[in-house]
Amino acid sequence: MNESTTGSRDVPSGADPADALSEIWTLRLYVAGQTPKSITAFANLKTLCEEHLAGRYRIEVIDLLEQPQLAAGDQILAIPTLVRKLPEPVRKIIGDLSNTERVLIGLDLLPRAED
Template identity: 75%
Template sequence: MRLYIAGQTVKSVAAIANLKRICETHLARRYSIEVIDLTEAPHLAVRDQILAIPTLVRRLPAPIKKIIGDLSNEERVLIGLDIHSDGV
């Protein structure tokens, strides 16, 4: 998964923390997170067509899934990423 952020804003920090918590709870060591700070590498936004930040992109398994926001709504994130609450 790739999490696109813009610096260390409140929303960016919250998105990172929320994503790590959700992944540890529901995917326990079966995930990889790449945090991309667009203030340092703005050209990388083109790769996943990022229009808003923070944005989480899951490329595998297909289809590509995107979630915009600070990822504070765990149920929305689980549904958006097609992760079942039992971790399957």
């Protein structure tokens, strides 16, 4: 988990286009220092990606304490924030990603509830 705080970093995996979303997912996780919440978030993200997007995702971790100028670009307020850069459209998910169902909804991996 230490690596999650060392700035942006690619986590590529083997290409395995299983369904319609064949492209590589680009996910960016914004954190601010190595806080318990960031660590939890990264762990949750990793697990979730392996389960649902195995082999076609890339995670960048951005530590705003080191690169504060990047916060404005993705309109980051809350920490941690996960931004789905690709595929479009951009999605934002805040929190430590502990609510897996909501994360999946947020990433459009599960259909949204009608209401």
